[in-house]
Amino acid sequence: MTSTQASPAPVKADAAGDAFSHKLAAVADTVERFLVERLGPKVGPGEIARPERLMEAMRHAVLGGGKRLRPFLAVETARMLGGPEAGALAAGAAIELVHCYSLVHDDMPAMDNDDMRRGKPTVHKAYDEATAILVGDALQTLAFEIAADPQWQTDAEVRAAVVLGLARSSGLGGMVGGQLLDLAAEGRFGAVSLDVEDTLRMQAMKTGAILAFSVEAGAIVGRATPDERAALLRYGLALGQAFQIADDILDREASPEAMGKATGKDKDAGKATLVDRLGLEGARAECDRLVGVCEEAVSRWSERAETLRQAARFTVARKT
Template sequence: MAGTTGYPQAGDFTARLSAVAKSVEGFLGERLGDAVQAGEIARPPRLMEAMRHAVLNGGKRLRPFLAIETARMLGGPFEGAMAAGAGVELVHCYSLVHDDLPAMDDDDLRRGQPTVHKKYDEATAILVGDALQTLAFEIVADPAWQADPLIRSELVLGLARASGLGGMVGGQLLDLGAEGRFGPANLDVDATLQLQAMKTGAILAFSVDAGALVGGASPEERRALLSYGRALGQAFQVADDILDREASSEAMGKRTGKDKDAGKATLVDRLGLDGARAECERLVGECETALKPWGEAAATLCEAARFTVARKS
Protein backbone atom coordinates (compact mmCIF):
# COMPACT_ATOMS: atom_id res chain seq x y z
CA MET A 1 0.00 0.00 0.00
CA ALA A 2 1.28 3.46 -0.89
CA GLY A 3 2.23 5.68 1.98
CA THR A 4 3.24 2.96 4.46
CA THR A 5 6.97 3.72 4.37
CA GLY A 6 8.23 4.61 7.84
CA TYR A 7 5.11 3.57 9.74
CA PRO A 8 5.62 1.08 12.59
CA GLN A 9 4.59 -2.36 11.34
CA ALA A 10 3.54 -3.90 14.67
CA GLY A 11 0.60 -6.30 14.54
CA ASP A 12 -2.17 -6.03 17.15
CA PHE A 13 -3.49 -2.81 18.64
CA THR A 14 -1.46 -2.88 21.85
CA ALA A 15 1.78 -3.53 19.97
CA ARG A 16 1.00 -0.79 17.46
CA LEU A 17 0.17 1.73 20.19
CA SER A 18 3.46 0.92 21.91
CA ALA A 19 5.46 1.08 18.67
CA VAL A 20 3.98 4.44 17.70
CA ALA A 21 4.59 5.81 21.21
CA LYS A 22 8.23 4.75 20.95
CA SER A 23 8.59 6.47 17.57
CA VAL A 24 6.95 9.65 18.88
CA GLU A 25 9.19 9.61 21.97
CA GLY A 26 12.25 9.40 19.73
CA PHE A 27 11.07 12.23 17.49
CA LEU A 28 10.29 14.48 20.46
CA GLY A 29 13.61 13.61 22.10
CA GLU A 30 15.46 14.81 19.01
CA ARG A 31 13.53 18.08 19.00
CA LEU A 32 14.33 18.63 22.70
CA GLY A 33 18.08 18.19 22.52
CA ASP A 34 20.57 20.76 23.80
CA ALA A 35 22.11 21.60 20.40
CA VAL A 36 21.15 25.08 19.18
CA GLN A 37 19.08 24.95 16.00
CA ALA A 38 18.97 27.28 13.00
CA GLY A 39 17.43 30.63 13.90
CA GLU A 40 17.96 30.15 17.65
CA ILE A 41 20.35 32.15 19.82
CA ALA A 42 20.70 29.67 22.69
CA ARG A 43 18.92 26.84 24.51
CA PRO A 44 19.03 27.50 28.28
CA PRO A 45 20.01 24.21 29.98
CA ARG A 46 17.49 24.52 32.82
CA LEU A 47 14.65 25.16 30.39
CA MET A 48 15.61 22.21 28.18
CA GLU A 49 15.97 19.88 31.16
CA ALA A 50 12.55 20.89 32.49
CA MET A 51 10.95 20.55 29.01
CA ARG A 52 12.34 17.03 28.70
CA HIS A 53 10.97 16.23 32.15
CA ALA A 54 7.53 17.41 31.04
CA VAL A 55 7.51 15.51 27.74
CA LEU A 56 9.80 12.48 27.85
CA ASN A 57 8.21 10.74 30.79
CA GLY A 58 6.20 8.01 29.16
CA GLY A 59 2.51 8.26 28.42
CA LYS A 60 0.32 6.49 25.89
CA ARG A 61 0.79 9.16 23.19
CA LEU A 62 -2.83 8.65 22.15
CA ARG A 63 -3.11 11.99 20.36
CA PRO A 64 -0.18 11.49 17.99
CA PHE A 65 -1.28 7.85 17.60
CA LEU A 66 -4.64 9.06 16.27
CA ALA A 67 -2.98 11.45 13.83
CA ILE A 68 -0.50 8.84 12.63
CA GLU A 69 -3.01 5.99 12.31
CA THR A 70 -5.53 8.17 10.48
CA ALA A 71 -2.87 9.26 7.99
CA ARG A 72 -1.68 5.66 7.61
CA MET A 73 -5.22 4.47 6.86
CA LEU A 74 -5.47 7.09 4.11
CA GLY A 75 -2.00 6.38 2.67
CA GLY A 76 -0.42 9.68 3.77
CA PRO A 77 3.33 10.21 4.32
CA PHE A 78 4.72 9.11 7.67
CA GLU A 79 6.96 12.17 8.15
CA GLY A 80 4.06 14.59 7.86
CA ALA A 81 1.89 12.49 10.15
CA MET A 82 4.64 12.26 12.77
CA ALA A 83 5.23 16.02 12.76
CA ALA A 84 1.51 16.78 13.02
CA GLY A 85 1.07 14.26 15.83
CA ALA A 86 4.14 15.55 17.67
CA GLY A 87 2.80 19.08 17.49
CA VAL A 88 -0.48 18.01 19.07
CA GLU A 89 1.39 16.07 21.77
CA LEU A 90 3.52 19.10 22.68
CA VAL A 91 0.39 21.23 23.07
CA HIS A 92 -1.09 18.50 25.25
CA CYS A 93 2.06 18.36 27.39
CA TYR A 94 2.12 22.14 27.78
CA SER A 95 -1.50 22.04 28.95
CA LEU A 96 -0.64 19.44 31.58
CA VAL A 97 2.27 21.51 32.91
CA HIS A 98 0.04 24.56 33.29
CA ASP A 99 -2.94 22.55 34.56
CA ASP A 100 -0.78 21.15 37.37
CA LEU A 101 0.20 24.62 38.64
CA PRO A 102 -0.99 25.75 42.10
CA ALA A 103 -3.29 28.36 40.54
CA MET A 104 -4.99 25.65 38.48
CA ASP A 105 -5.37 22.05 39.78
CA ASP A 106 -2.35 22.17 42.12
CA ASP A 107 -1.03 18.65 41.46
CA ASP A 108 2.22 17.16 42.73
CA LEU A 109 2.33 14.06 40.47
CA ARG A 110 2.05 13.50 36.74
CA ARG A 111 2.63 10.06 35.19
CA GLY A 112 4.10 8.94 38.49
CA GLN A 113 6.74 11.70 38.53
CA PRO A 114 6.88 15.09 40.29
CA THR A 115 5.11 17.76 38.27
CA VAL A 116 7.32 20.40 36.68
CA HIS A 117 6.60 23.09 39.25
CA LYS A 118 7.39 20.65 42.08
CA LYS A 119 10.66 19.40 40.57
CA TYR A 120 11.76 22.89 39.50
CA ASP A 121 9.61 25.92 40.40
CA GLU A 122 6.47 27.72 39.26
CA ALA A 123 8.21 30.27 37.04
CA THR A 124 10.13 27.55 35.23
CA ALA A 125 6.93 25.53 34.79
CA ILE A 126 5.14 28.50 33.23
CA LEU A 127 8.00 29.06 30.80
CA VAL A 128 8.16 25.34 29.99
CA GLY A 129 4.51 25.45 28.97
CA ASP A 130 5.09 28.56 26.87
CA ALA A 131 8.08 26.97 25.14
CA LEU A 132 6.30 23.68 24.43
CA GLN A 133 3.38 25.51 22.88
CA THR A 134 5.54 27.55 20.54
CA LEU A 135 7.69 24.54 19.65
CA ALA A 136 4.53 22.69 18.69
CA PHE A 137 3.63 25.29 16.10
CA GLU A 138 7.23 25.50 14.89
CA ILE A 139 7.22 21.77 14.10
CA VAL A 140 3.78 21.80 12.45
CA ALA A 141 4.72 24.81 10.29
CA ASP A 142 8.15 23.45 9.25
CA PRO A 143 8.32 22.55 5.53
CA ALA A 144 10.94 19.92 6.36
CA TRP A 145 8.08 17.66 7.48
CA GLN A 146 5.23 18.83 5.28
CA ALA A 147 6.07 20.24 1.86
CA ASP A 148 2.55 21.38 0.89
CA PRO A 149 2.05 24.95 2.21
CA LEU A 150 -1.76 24.60 2.10
CA ILE A 151 -1.67 21.54 4.36
CA ARG A 152 0.76 23.30 6.70
CA SER A 153 -1.49 26.32 7.01
CA GLU A 154 -4.56 24.12 7.62
CA LEU A 155 -2.67 22.24 10.34
CA VAL A 156 -1.54 25.44 12.05
CA LEU A 157 -5.04 26.94 11.88
CA GLY A 158 -6.68 23.76 13.15
CA LEU A 159 -4.24 23.33 16.03
CA ALA A 160 -4.67 26.98 17.05
CA ARG A 161 -8.45 26.71 17.07
CA ALA A 162 -8.50 23.39 18.92
CA SER A 163 -6.08 24.55 21.61
CA GLY A 164 -7.12 28.19 22.01
CA LEU A 165 -9.92 30.30 23.43
CA GLY A 166 -12.70 28.39 21.65
CA GLY A 167 -11.17 25.00 22.45
CA MET A 168 -8.86 23.70 25.15
CA VAL A 169 -8.00 26.98 26.91
CA GLY A 170 -11.60 28.16 26.90
CA GLY A 171 -12.66 24.78 28.24
CA GLN A 172 -10.13 25.01 31.05
CA LEU A 173 -11.57 28.38 32.04
CA LEU A 174 -15.08 26.91 32.07
CA ASP A 175 -13.75 24.04 34.17
CA LEU A 176 -12.42 26.47 36.77
CA GLY A 177 -15.76 28.25 36.74
CA ALA A 178 -17.55 24.96 37.33
CA GLU A 179 -15.63 24.69 40.62
CA GLY A 180 -17.35 27.90 41.74
CA ARG A 181 -14.21 30.03 41.54
CA PHE A 182 -15.99 32.93 39.87
CA GLY A 183 -19.36 32.60 41.58
CA PRO A 184 -22.04 29.94 42.07
CA ALA A 185 -22.05 27.28 39.35
CA ASN A 186 -24.25 24.26 38.72
CA LEU A 187 -23.76 23.00 35.17
CA ASP A 188 -26.43 20.80 33.59
CA VAL A 189 -25.64 17.91 31.23
CA ASP A 190 -25.49 20.09 28.09
CA ALA A 191 -23.19 22.66 29.70
CA THR A 192 -20.96 19.86 31.03
CA LEU A 193 -20.76 18.32 27.56
CA GLN A 194 -19.79 21.68 26.06
CA LEU A 195 -17.07 22.19 28.68
CA GLN A 196 -15.63 18.74 28.01
CA ALA A 197 -15.85 19.09 24.25
CA MET A 198 -13.68 22.19 24.54
CA LYS A 199 -11.23 21.20 27.27
CA THR A 200 -10.48 17.64 26.15
CA GLY A 201 -12.42 16.81 23.02
CA ALA A 202 -11.21 19.57 20.71
CA ILE A 203 -7.57 18.47 20.76
CA LEU A 204 -8.45 14.79 20.38
CA ALA A 205 -10.76 15.55 17.45
CA PHE A 206 -8.08 17.68 15.82
CA SER A 207 -5.58 14.83 16.18
CA VAL A 208 -7.79 12.79 13.84
CA ASP A 209 -8.35 15.76 11.52
CA ALA A 210 -4.59 16.37 11.35
CA GLY A 211 -4.12 12.81 10.13
CA ALA A 212 -6.93 13.35 7.62
CA LEU A 213 -5.21 16.47 6.29
CA VAL A 214 -1.85 14.73 5.96
CA GLY A 215 -3.56 11.75 4.34
CA GLY A 216 -5.28 13.88 1.69
CA ALA A 217 -8.83 13.15 2.82
CA SER A 218 -11.71 14.52 0.76
CA PRO A 219 -14.13 16.99 2.41
CA GLU A 220 -16.65 14.17 2.89
CA GLU A 221 -14.00 11.92 4.44
CA ARG A 222 -12.86 14.72 6.76
CA ARG A 223 -16.44 15.21 7.98
CA ALA A 224 -16.81 11.50 8.77
CA LEU A 225 -13.44 11.40 10.54
CA LEU A 226 -14.30 14.55 12.48
CA SER A 227 -17.49 12.84 13.70
CA TYR A 228 -15.33 9.94 14.85
CA GLY A 229 -12.85 12.29 16.55
CA ARG A 230 -15.53 14.22 18.39
CA ALA A 231 -17.22 11.08 19.68
CA LEU A 232 -13.86 9.67 20.71
CA GLY A 233 -12.96 12.88 22.55
CA GLN A 234 -16.21 12.82 24.48
CA ALA A 235 -15.78 9.13 25.32
CA PHE A 236 -12.23 9.79 26.53
CA GLN A 237 -13.38 12.45 28.98
CA VAL A 238 -16.28 10.40 30.34
CA ALA A 239 -13.91 7.45 30.83
CA ASP A 240 -11.45 9.79 32.55
CA ASP A 241 -14.19 10.95 34.92
CA ILE A 242 -14.98 7.32 35.76
CA LEU A 243 -11.30 6.57 36.39
CA ASP A 244 -11.01 9.60 38.66
CA ARG A 245 -13.68 8.01 40.86
CA GLU A 246 -12.61 4.38 40.67
CA ALA A 247 -8.88 4.06 39.89
CA SER A 248 -6.07 4.33 42.42
CA SER A 249 -3.49 7.12 42.36
CA GLU A 250 -0.81 4.46 41.79
CA ALA A 251 -2.55 3.14 38.67
CA MET A 252 -3.17 6.62 37.27
CA GLY A 253 0.22 8.08 38.18
CA LYS A 254 -1.53 11.16 39.57
CA ARG A 255 -3.90 12.09 42.36
CA THR A 256 -7.41 10.71 41.89
CA GLY A 257 -10.71 11.78 43.43
CA LYS A 258 -9.69 15.40 42.97
CA ASP A 259 -12.52 16.27 40.57
CA LYS A 260 -15.18 15.40 43.12
CA ASP A 261 -13.26 17.16 45.90
CA ALA A 262 -12.97 20.30 43.77
CA GLY A 263 -16.63 20.21 42.75
CA LYS A 264 -15.78 19.89 39.05
CA ALA A 265 -18.54 19.25 36.54
CA THR A 266 -18.50 15.65 35.29
CA LEU A 267 -21.01 13.36 33.60
CA VAL A 268 -20.51 10.89 36.44
CA ASP A 269 -22.18 13.44 38.71
CA ARG A 270 -24.94 14.11 36.21
CA LEU A 271 -25.61 10.53 35.02
CA GLY A 272 -24.16 8.30 37.75
CA LEU A 273 -21.49 5.67 37.16
CA ASP A 274 -23.79 3.26 35.33
CA GLY A 275 -25.14 6.06 33.15
CA ALA A 276 -21.63 7.27 32.37
CA ARG A 277 -20.56 3.75 31.33
CA ALA A 278 -23.60 3.46 29.09
CA GLU A 279 -22.71 6.81 27.52
CA CYS A 280 -19.20 5.53 26.82
CA GLU A 281 -20.63 2.52 25.00
CA ARG A 282 -22.98 4.72 22.99
CA LEU A 283 -20.09 6.94 21.94
CA VAL A 284 -17.98 3.94 20.88
CA GLY A 285 -20.91 2.99 18.66
CA GLU A 286 -20.84 6.47 17.14
CA CYS A 287 -17.13 6.06 16.45
CA GLU A 288 -17.65 2.74 14.70
CA THR A 289 -20.51 4.11 12.60
CA ALA A 290 -18.40 7.06 11.44
CA LEU A 291 -15.62 4.69 10.32
CA LYS A 292 -17.82 2.32 8.30
CA PRO A 293 -16.79 3.81 4.92
CA TRP A 294 -13.26 2.43 5.45
CA GLY A 295 -14.24 -1.07 6.50
CA GLU A 296 -11.38 -3.24 7.75
CA ALA A 297 -8.87 -0.49 6.97
CA ALA A 298 -10.28 1.39 9.98
CA ALA A 299 -9.85 -1.52 12.40
CA THR A 300 -7.08 0.18 14.36
CA LEU A 301 -9.08 3.38 14.79
CA CYS A 302 -12.11 1.35 15.92
CA GLU A 303 -9.89 -0.39 18.43
CA ALA A 304 -8.63 3.01 19.62
CA ALA A 305 -12.20 3.96 20.52
CA ARG A 306 -12.68 0.74 22.49
CA PHE A 307 -9.29 1.21 24.18
CA THR A 308 -10.29 4.74 25.21
CA VAL A 309 -13.20 3.51 27.32
CA ALA A 310 -11.58 0.28 28.57
CA ARG A 311 -8.24 1.75 29.73
CA LYS A 312 -7.30 1.51 33.39
CA SER A 313 -5.00 4.57 33.55
Protein backbone atom coordinates (compact mmCIF):
# COMPACT_ATOMS: atom_id res chain seq x y z
CA MET A 1 0.00 0.00 0.00
CA THR A 2 1.37 3.42 -0.89
CA SER A 3 1.70 6.27 1.57
CA THR A 4 -0.97 8.15 -0.37
CA GLN A 5 -3.42 5.30 0.13
CA ALA A 6 -2.59 4.95 3.84
CA SER A 7 -2.96 8.62 4.78
CA PRO A 8 -6.75 9.08 5.16
CA ALA A 9 -7.14 6.82 8.25
CA PRO A 10 -4.89 8.77 10.65
CA VAL A 11 -6.22 12.08 9.35
CA LYS A 12 -9.76 10.95 10.13
CA ALA A 13 -8.73 9.67 13.56
CA ASP A 14 -6.95 12.91 14.35
CA ALA A 15 -9.98 14.92 13.26
CA ALA A 16 -12.27 12.84 15.47
CA GLY A 17 -9.85 13.19 18.38
CA ASP A 18 -9.61 16.93 17.88
CA ALA A 19 -13.40 17.26 17.79
CA PHE A 20 -13.73 15.31 21.03
CA SER A 21 -10.98 17.33 22.71
CA HIS A 22 -12.78 20.51 21.68
CA LYS A 23 -16.05 19.26 23.19
CA LEU A 24 -14.33 18.21 26.40
CA ALA A 25 -12.60 21.59 26.69
CA ALA A 26 -15.82 23.49 25.96
CA VAL A 27 -17.73 21.69 28.72
CA ALA A 28 -14.77 22.10 31.09
CA ASP A 29 -14.81 25.85 30.44
CA THR A 30 -18.55 26.03 31.15
CA VAL A 31 -18.12 24.01 34.35
CA GLU A 32 -15.23 26.24 35.42
CA ARG A 33 -17.36 29.36 35.06
CA PHE A 34 -20.18 27.74 37.03
CA LEU A 35 -17.79 26.77 39.83
CA VAL A 36 -16.14 30.20 39.90
CA GLU A 37 -19.58 31.70 40.58
CA ARG A 38 -20.35 29.19 43.33
CA LEU A 39 -16.96 29.79 44.99
CA GLY A 40 -17.04 33.57 45.00
CA PRO A 41 -17.05 35.82 48.09
CA LYS A 42 -20.74 36.70 47.90
CA VAL A 43 -22.72 35.31 50.84
CA GLY A 44 -25.47 32.97 49.64
CA PRO A 45 -29.01 32.33 50.93
CA GLY A 46 -28.97 30.99 54.49
CA GLU A 47 -25.25 31.74 54.97
CA ILE A 48 -23.90 34.01 57.69
CA ALA A 49 -20.41 34.61 56.28
CA ARG A 50 -17.83 33.09 53.95
CA PRO A 51 -14.43 33.00 55.71
CA GLU A 52 -11.79 34.33 53.33
CA ARG A 53 -9.16 31.66 54.08
CA LEU A 54 -11.66 28.85 53.57
CA MET A 55 -12.82 30.27 50.25
CA GLU A 56 -9.24 30.76 49.04
CA ALA A 57 -8.37 27.18 49.89
CA MET A 58 -11.55 25.84 48.25
CA ARG A 59 -10.72 27.71 45.05
CA HIS A 60 -7.18 26.34 45.23
CA ALA A 61 -8.60 22.81 45.40
CA VAL A 62 -11.16 23.17 42.63
CA LEU A 63 -10.30 25.80 40.04
CA GLY A 64 -7.77 25.87 37.24
CA GLY A 65 -7.18 22.16 36.73
CA GLY A 66 -8.63 18.82 35.83
CA LYS A 67 -10.30 17.51 32.70
CA ARG A 68 -13.81 17.76 34.24
CA LEU A 69 -14.61 14.34 32.79
CA ARG A 70 -17.36 13.66 35.34
CA PRO A 71 -19.48 16.73 34.56
CA PHE A 72 -18.73 16.18 30.86
CA LEU A 73 -20.31 12.72 31.09
CA ALA A 74 -23.39 14.13 32.85
CA VAL A 75 -23.81 16.93 30.32
CA GLU A 76 -23.23 14.78 27.24
CA THR A 77 -25.52 11.97 28.43
CA ALA A 78 -28.34 14.43 29.09
CA ARG A 79 -27.66 16.12 25.75
CA MET A 80 -27.89 12.79 23.93
CA LEU A 81 -31.30 12.21 25.55
CA GLY A 82 -32.54 15.74 24.87
CA GLY A 83 -32.47 16.77 28.54
CA PRO A 84 -31.97 20.30 29.91
CA GLU A 85 -28.31 21.35 29.85
CA ALA A 86 -28.63 23.64 32.89
CA GLY A 87 -29.80 20.77 35.09
CA ALA A 88 -27.10 18.45 33.76
CA LEU A 89 -24.44 21.11 34.29
CA ALA A 90 -25.48 21.62 37.92
CA ALA A 91 -25.57 17.87 38.57
CA GLY A 92 -22.16 17.47 36.94
CA ALA A 93 -20.70 20.36 38.93
CA ALA A 94 -21.98 18.81 42.15
CA ILE A 95 -20.28 15.53 41.24
CA GLU A 96 -17.07 17.40 40.42
CA LEU A 97 -17.11 19.07 43.85
CA VAL A 98 -17.46 15.69 45.53
CA HIS A 99 -14.55 14.44 43.42
CA CYS A 100 -12.43 17.45 44.41
CA TYR A 101 -13.25 17.00 48.10
CA SER A 102 -12.15 13.38 47.87
CA LEU A 103 -8.83 14.42 46.33
CA VAL A 104 -8.19 16.96 49.10
CA HIS A 105 -8.71 14.33 51.80
CA ASP A 106 -6.96 11.57 49.83
CA ASP A 107 -3.82 13.72 49.51
CA MET A 108 -3.47 14.23 53.26
CA PRO A 109 -0.73 12.55 55.35
CA ALA A 110 -3.13 10.06 56.96
CA MET A 111 -4.21 8.86 53.51
CA ASP A 112 -1.86 8.97 50.47
CA ASN A 113 0.38 11.80 51.72
CA ASP A 114 0.87 13.62 48.40
CA ASP A 115 2.56 16.98 47.99
CA MET A 116 1.37 17.83 44.47
CA ARG A 117 -1.98 17.68 42.71
CA ARG A 118 -2.70 18.98 39.19
CA GLY A 119 0.75 20.57 39.07
CA LYS A 120 0.44 22.62 42.25
CA PRO A 121 0.82 22.02 45.99
CA THR A 122 -1.94 20.00 47.60
CA VAL A 123 -4.26 21.91 49.92
CA HIS A 124 -2.66 20.72 53.16
CA LYS A 125 0.75 21.80 51.78
CA ALA A 126 -0.43 25.17 50.47
CA TYR A 127 -2.37 25.87 53.67
CA ASP A 128 -2.42 23.34 56.54
CA GLU A 129 -4.05 20.05 57.49
CA ALA A 130 -6.90 21.54 59.50
CA THR A 131 -7.82 23.86 56.63
CA ALA A 132 -7.66 20.93 54.20
CA ILE A 133 -10.09 18.89 56.31
CA LEU A 134 -12.53 21.79 56.40
CA VAL A 135 -12.12 22.41 52.66
CA GLY A 136 -13.15 18.83 51.97
CA ASP A 137 -16.11 19.14 54.32
CA ALA A 138 -17.22 22.40 52.72
CA LEU A 139 -16.88 21.10 49.15
CA GLN A 140 -18.98 18.06 49.98
CA THR A 141 -21.79 20.05 51.54
CA LEU A 142 -21.70 22.63 48.73
CA ALA A 143 -22.07 19.76 46.25
CA PHE A 144 -25.28 18.60 47.90
CA GLU A 145 -26.55 22.18 48.15
CA ILE A 146 -26.19 22.56 44.38
CA ALA A 147 -27.72 19.14 43.69
CA ALA A 148 -30.73 19.96 45.89
CA ASP A 149 -31.29 23.52 44.65
CA PRO A 150 -34.60 23.84 42.74
CA GLN A 151 -33.00 26.65 40.73
CA TRP A 152 -31.19 23.98 38.73
CA GLN A 153 -33.48 20.94 39.04
CA THR A 154 -37.02 22.29 38.89
CA ASP A 155 -38.65 18.85 39.05
CA ALA A 156 -38.73 17.50 42.62
CA GLU A 157 -38.51 13.87 41.49
CA VAL A 158 -35.42 14.54 39.38
CA ARG A 159 -33.88 16.58 42.19
CA ALA A 160 -34.41 13.83 44.76
CA ALA A 161 -33.00 11.17 42.41
CA VAL A 162 -29.84 13.21 41.77
CA VAL A 163 -29.27 13.81 45.49
CA LEU A 164 -29.93 10.17 46.37
CA GLY A 165 -27.66 8.87 43.62
CA LEU A 166 -24.85 11.23 44.56
CA ALA A 167 -25.09 10.20 48.23
CA ARG A 168 -25.04 6.49 47.43
CA SER A 169 -22.20 6.65 44.92
CA SER A 170 -19.99 8.82 47.12
CA GLY A 171 -20.75 7.28 50.51
CA LEU A 172 -20.06 4.17 52.53
CA GLY A 173 -21.08 1.74 49.80
CA GLY A 174 -19.30 3.72 47.10
CA MET A 175 -16.33 6.07 47.07
CA VAL A 176 -15.73 6.35 50.83
CA GLY A 177 -16.07 2.61 51.36
CA GLY A 178 -13.71 2.04 48.46
CA GLN A 179 -11.15 4.37 50.01
CA LEU A 180 -11.25 2.29 53.19
CA LEU A 181 -10.76 -0.92 51.21
CA ASP A 182 -7.85 0.72 49.39
CA LEU A 183 -6.16 1.53 52.71
CA ALA A 184 -6.83 -2.00 53.93
CA ALA A 185 -5.18 -3.37 50.79
CA GLU A 186 -1.98 -1.57 51.81
CA GLY A 187 -1.95 -3.58 55.05
CA ARG A 188 -2.93 -0.63 57.21
CA PHE A 189 -5.18 -2.75 59.40
CA GLY A 190 -3.40 -6.07 59.19
CA ALA A 191 -2.16 -8.41 56.49
CA VAL A 192 -4.50 -8.84 53.54
CA SER A 193 -4.26 -10.29 50.04
CA LEU A 194 -6.72 -9.17 47.38
CA ASP A 195 -7.46 -11.34 44.36
CA VAL A 196 -8.75 -10.00 41.04
CA GLU A 197 -12.39 -9.95 42.18
CA ASP A 198 -11.51 -8.16 45.43
CA THR A 199 -9.48 -5.59 43.49
CA LEU A 200 -12.32 -5.02 41.01
CA ARG A 201 -14.79 -4.52 43.87
CA MET A 202 -12.54 -2.01 45.61
CA GLN A 203 -11.94 -0.05 42.40
CA ALA A 204 -15.62 -0.15 41.44
CA MET A 205 -16.38 1.55 44.73
CA LYS A 206 -13.44 3.95 45.04
CA THR A 207 -13.38 5.29 41.48
CA GLY A 208 -16.07 3.61 39.44
CA ALA A 209 -19.13 4.51 41.49
CA ILE A 210 -18.79 8.27 41.01
CA LEU A 211 -17.91 7.95 37.32
CA ALA A 212 -20.86 5.63 36.74
CA PHE A 213 -23.16 8.04 38.55
CA SER A 214 -21.93 10.89 36.35
CA VAL A 215 -23.50 9.05 33.42
CA GLU A 216 -26.57 8.08 35.44
CA ALA A 217 -27.07 11.69 36.56
CA GLY A 218 -27.28 12.71 32.91
CA ALA A 219 -29.78 9.91 32.37
CA ILE A 220 -31.88 11.13 35.31
CA VAL A 221 -31.89 14.72 34.08
CA GLY A 222 -32.57 13.50 30.54
CA ARG A 223 -35.60 11.48 31.72
CA ALA A 224 -34.25 8.16 30.45
CA THR A 225 -36.57 5.15 30.65
CA PRO A 226 -35.65 2.38 33.12
CA ASP A 227 -34.30 0.26 30.25
CA GLU A 228 -32.24 3.19 28.95
CA ARG A 229 -30.90 3.89 32.44
CA ALA A 230 -29.85 0.26 32.81
CA ALA A 231 -27.92 0.45 29.53
CA LEU A 232 -26.26 3.70 30.53
CA LEU A 233 -25.37 2.25 33.92
CA ARG A 234 -23.60 -0.64 32.14
CA TYR A 235 -21.70 1.95 30.14
CA GLY A 236 -20.81 3.93 33.26
CA LEU A 237 -19.64 0.94 35.27
CA ALA A 238 -17.41 -0.30 32.44
CA LEU A 239 -16.07 3.21 31.92
CA GLY A 240 -15.25 3.58 35.61
CA GLN A 241 -13.38 0.30 35.63
CA ALA A 242 -11.46 1.24 32.48
CA PHE A 243 -10.60 4.64 33.93
CA GLN A 244 -9.07 3.12 37.06
CA ILE A 245 -7.03 0.57 35.11
CA ALA A 246 -5.76 3.31 32.80
CA ASP A 247 -4.88 5.37 35.89
CA ASP A 248 -2.91 2.44 37.32
CA ILE A 249 -1.03 2.06 34.03
CA LEU A 250 -0.21 5.78 34.01
CA ASP A 251 1.04 5.54 37.61
CA ARG A 252 3.59 3.02 36.35
CA GLU A 253 4.55 4.64 33.06
CA ALA A 254 3.86 8.40 33.06
CA SER A 255 6.23 11.04 34.40
CA PRO A 256 5.35 13.20 37.43
CA GLU A 257 5.59 16.26 35.15
CA ALA A 258 2.97 14.89 32.78
CA MET A 259 0.65 13.80 35.58
CA GLY A 260 1.06 16.89 37.76
CA LYS A 261 1.58 14.65 40.80
CA ALA A 262 3.94 11.95 42.06
CA THR A 263 3.87 8.66 40.17
CA GLY A 264 4.96 5.15 41.13
CA LYS A 265 3.59 5.58 44.66
CA ASP A 266 0.89 2.93 44.30
CA LYS A 267 3.44 0.17 43.74
CA ASP A 268 5.66 1.45 46.56
CA ALA A 269 2.66 1.56 48.93
CA GLY A 270 1.59 -1.96 47.99
CA LYS A 271 -1.78 -0.79 46.65
CA ALA A 272 -3.95 -3.39 44.93
CA THR A 273 -4.18 -2.79 41.17
CA LEU A 274 -5.08 -4.88 38.14
CA VAL A 275 -1.66 -4.05 36.70
CA ASP A 276 -0.20 -6.19 39.47
CA ARG A 277 -2.77 -8.92 38.97
CA LEU A 278 -2.79 -9.01 35.14
CA GLY A 279 0.48 -7.36 34.10
CA LEU A 280 0.71 -4.29 31.86
CA GLU A 281 -0.31 -6.06 28.66
CA GLY A 282 -3.14 -7.87 30.39
CA ALA A 283 -4.35 -4.59 31.88
CA ARG A 284 -4.28 -2.92 28.46
CA ALA A 285 -6.25 -5.81 26.98
CA GLU A 286 -8.83 -5.45 29.74
CA CYS A 287 -9.13 -1.74 28.97
CA ASP A 288 -9.81 -2.56 25.33
CA ARG A 289 -12.45 -5.11 26.34
CA LEU A 290 -14.16 -2.57 28.58
CA VAL A 291 -14.26 -0.01 25.76
CA GLY A 292 -16.12 -2.64 23.75
CA VAL A 293 -18.61 -3.05 26.60
CA CYS A 294 -19.13 0.73 26.65
CA GLU A 295 -19.71 0.87 22.90
CA GLU A 296 -22.19 -2.00 22.98
CA ALA A 297 -24.10 -0.46 25.89
CA VAL A 298 -24.86 2.74 23.94
CA SER A 299 -25.35 1.13 20.52
CA ARG A 300 -29.12 1.75 20.60
CA TRP A 301 -28.50 5.49 20.29
CA SER A 302 -26.45 5.08 17.12
CA GLU A 303 -24.76 8.31 16.03
CA ARG A 304 -26.21 10.28 18.94
CA ALA A 305 -23.95 8.28 21.26
CA GLU A 306 -20.74 8.99 19.35
CA THR A 307 -19.48 11.41 21.99
CA LEU A 308 -19.95 8.78 24.71
CA ARG A 309 -18.11 6.23 22.57
CA GLN A 310 -15.27 8.73 22.12
CA ALA A 311 -15.26 9.35 25.89
CA ALA A 312 -14.63 5.64 26.47
CA ARG A 313 -11.75 5.62 23.99
CA PHE A 314 -10.32 8.79 25.51
CA THR A 315 -10.42 7.26 28.99
CA VAL A 316 -8.01 4.47 28.05
CA ALA A 317 -5.86 6.49 25.63
CA ARG A 318 -5.24 9.56 27.81
CA LYS A 319 -1.70 10.43 28.82
CA THR A 320 -2.51 12.33 32.03
